[in-house]
Amino acid sequence: MVDAIGDKMHIKKKSLLNAVKLYSHYYNRLLLVKTIRHSIKIKRSGRFNMDSTKSFMMNVGQHTKYFALIGLTSLITACAATPAQQSKATVDEAQKVVKAAPEVKEEKKPEVTMPMSPELMYYILTAEVAGQRGEVGAAVELYERAADMVKSPKLAGRSAQVATLSRNEEKINHALDRWLEVDPNNADVYMMRAPFLMMEKDYDGAVQAINKALSLAPENQKLYLARATENLAEVASPEEALATLKKLDLYKQGHPDAHYAYARLAFFYQQYPETLAEIDPLLKADPENESYLVLKADTLQRLGKTKEGVKLLAKPAAKDDASDELRFTYGKLLGDDGQLDKARTIFESIQADNPENRDVLFALGLLALEEKDGEKAKSYFSDLLRLGDPTNQAAYFMGIAEELNANVDAALVWFASVPVQSSRFDLAQTHYINLLLGRDDIDKAREHLAQLRQQLPNKALQYYLFEASLLRDHGMKQEAFDLLTKAIKHYPKNEDALYSRAMIAESMDRLDVLEADLRQILANDPNNSQALNALGYTLTDRTDRHQEALKLIQRALELKPGDPFYLDSLGWVYYRLGDLEKAEKYLREATEANPDSEFIAHLGEVLWQRGKKQEAKKIWDKGLLQDPDNTLLIETMRRFGL
Structure with missing residues (x-):
């Protein structure tokens, strides 16, 4: 039988428990992205799309796009009339109403309702309709006109959001410039500009933008640093990304959050000695910080020093107030060290406290597969599918479980249902074909x-x-x-x-x-x-x-x-x-x-x-x-x- 798809047609067998690391990495990264209201995901090809909690554009990457009228009412009431109809007092009041970023929660009642000119309302409504029809270029143009008509930070922010979908550098820069002009103290403007500067390889400019955002909104420090590392990981080489973080004012000042962000980015780039060089001083200053402990333990595991990682987390994981993340990492290391019973105990303990923890369900399912218990594995992966499997791997492992149960028909169904975007898709096709070959059904395989x-x-x-x-x-x-x-x-x-x-x-x-x-x-x-x-x-x-x-x-x-x-x-x-x-x-x-x-x-x-x-x-x-x-x-x- 053929063992894998690819040029070499063979793969090395790895411990199933190691897949926990892959699942956890993608799932946690997904959660990070969901917390970012204006995160711009930039591909190396230069394409990008806006990923926000209240995104007004759905399925941006597809030919057909749907324009959601979220927040339209508050947007309209927050916009002033044409310049000829405005008074200074009216503009000042409008700025109070729309001071927040474009994706703030809708106000139940605006402080003031302002007159709308027919022209301005036409631009906004027509832009929304254009977006609903997938006519992004028209929506960008109309929002640009509307934003240029009035000094509305909220409208300027909305215009910038739409512009990012156009992939038009000139339009994006214009929209961001306008937003900055009407709301120069909005930190989100600078954070939105930073990734575009990175795309242009203007890392010094990106540093200046991030520094400005951090100075304007220090309460968002951890979030902005996470967004900066996310953007750098998408567009920069390891050397460029790490060098850029080192230039941040907070890093130079020795701020723990900046050094932790650097350590995480070094870990992402598999520069494990560099990760330890950053995390060890942080742990020395704050030895009970769970985030630091988890990162160091993961790093030790990647360096083949799993026993050291187990030793590092043993006492912290035994505390009554230990977080699920720390306990999960400890269980993962125990499994990697061959202590499967102890690992299972840890995972089951976390599940008892949080039955819907996806990472834990995934880990328990893999442990069951490792022990050739297909029925138990099915139970865990079924729960994971019920909760929603963000990494699209559960169907593949359901197929593996049914193979263990000698239920070939069910296994074929599960392998066939693994979505194309899953990292397990090719492996699923391999199993599907091999099961058919096991039945001597080469015609169906072909x-x-x-x-x-x-x-x-x-x-x-x-x-x-x-x-x-x-x-x-x-x-x-x-x-x-x-x-x-x-x-x-x-x-x-x-x-x-x-x-x-x-x-x-x-x-x-x-x-x-x-x-x-x-x-x-x-x-x-x-x-x-x-x-x-x-x-x-x-x-x-x-x-x-x-x-x-x-x-x-x-x-x-x-x-x-x-x-x-x-x-x-x-x-x-x-x-x-x-x-x-x-x-x-x-x-x-x-x-x-x-x-x-x-x-x-x-x-x-x-x-x-x-x-x-x-x-x-x-x-x-x-x-x-x-x-x-x-x-x-x-x-x-x-x-x-x-």
């Missing part, structure tokens, strides 16, 4: 992969390669060859497809196809050492073009010196050329670097031909002990009467 190629065209090549590997492993070489030929028509220069077909062609004695495909790879990438070696070895083993093969293999070794597979090829081509001394030299180097059965077969043959028959037999016997069913080794020994 049909499923064909459907995936249609539904997910961006992954079509991946599924072509997966199916080709499946067919090859089932001895259906011609079908695999034909499928890859079809894939190459769609992806004529893809090296993986060309290489895969070349290898299948070799097994079918289609050396013309093999050479054409490998030379196509080399035409696109002359320094592809894998293709150089594959072609050189094939010419050595299957033709008399040994001098040509020698040059190819030597070039491969120049690109990857010491590679044992290339050394084996070099030794074999020298054997074919009759230079047994060099052949033995390179084959010994290959075998010492990697005692592969094929290398052993080759070395033994060269030694036999050099009259070192006892040594050859000894090496072959050793090879059979480690790989008794190796065809090449058995056939080689048989050729020499053994």
Whole structure:
């Protein structure tokens, strides 16, 4: 059976309990984002969308967008009339009403109701309708006009929100400038501007904006620092992000919140020694701070020092007032340390206090799977699905549980229901296909992969390669060859497809196809050492073009010196050329670097031909002990009467 989807088609088995870390990381990050009212999520491509508690735009990333009329009434009553109709006193009163940021809670009663000009009302209402229809550009333009008409911080803030959805740098800057003009002391303006400065690589400008926001609203210090690290993690390299945080005034002043934010960002970038360098002084000054303890324990675990992490949290976790987060981290470390019973006790204790803790349900479900208890695992993951699974992983593990219960039909349903956006989607497809293959239903497996190629065209090549590997492993070489030929028509220069077909062609004695495909790879990438070696070895083993093969293999070794597979090829081509001394030299180097059965077969043959028959037999016997069913080794020994 095929063990995984991907180029290598294999994955290493990991402890299921380690998945708790992944689930907890994404879930906690999701909660962080939900607490940010004006968080701008910026992709490396430069695209971004507003994520706010009362977002007026739904499904921004889709072609059809819906405009929600949330807060429209308070927005209209907070806007002044046209400049010609205003008096200074009226404007002053309006500013009192709309002093808050654009997403503050709706006032039950505005302090004053102001006259609306028909023109201003038209712009606002038409902008809302345009947004409801998905006409973002029109909404941006109309809100910009409205915001420019009156000095309304709330309207200017709304205009800035809409502008961020346009992906138009000029419109965004204009809207933010206007908001800043009418409300220069609103910290949110500066925090909204910071990520755009980061996108432009103006990190000094971003630092100034964040510093200003922190000085204007020190009560939001932790929130703003969290938002800054979130934005930096999205758009900056580790070096740029960490350097930017170090430039903040609060960091330079040694403020714990800033140093903790830096430590968390260093942890995110897997710079664990740097994390410890930041967190240790914080713990020295505040040894009972649970956030510091949790971060250090997680860092120790990532460094392979789980026992130290367990020791660090043992006493704090035993306290009656220990938080769920600290106790959960302690349980996670216990599980990683193999203390599954203690871990379960901790998780069950947290669940007793908080039955709807998703992290704990996930952890208990994984523990049940680790112990092969499919029914108990189903119970936990069912609860998780009932509560809502923000990381879309529960369906996958429900499938695993049903596999344990030998309920294949149910497992197939669960694996098929794993959503595309889940990090477990590809693994779910692997299990789905393997279950079908277990039933010898290869036709249905192929049909499923064909459907995936249609539904997910961006992954079509991946599924072509997966199916080709499946067919090859089932001895259906011609079908695999034909499928890859079809894939190459769609992806004529893809090296993986060309290489895969070349290898299948070799097994079918289609050396013309093999050479054409490998030379196509080399035409696109002359320094592809894998293709150089594959072609050189094939010419050595299957033709008399040994001098040509020698040059190819030597070039491969120049690109990857010491590679044992290339050394084996070099030794074999020298054997074919009759230079047994060099052949033995390179084959010994290959075998010492990697005692592969094929290398052993080759070395033994060269030694036999050099009259070192006892040594050859000894090496072959050793090879059979480690790989008794190796065809090449058995056939080689048989050729020499053994």
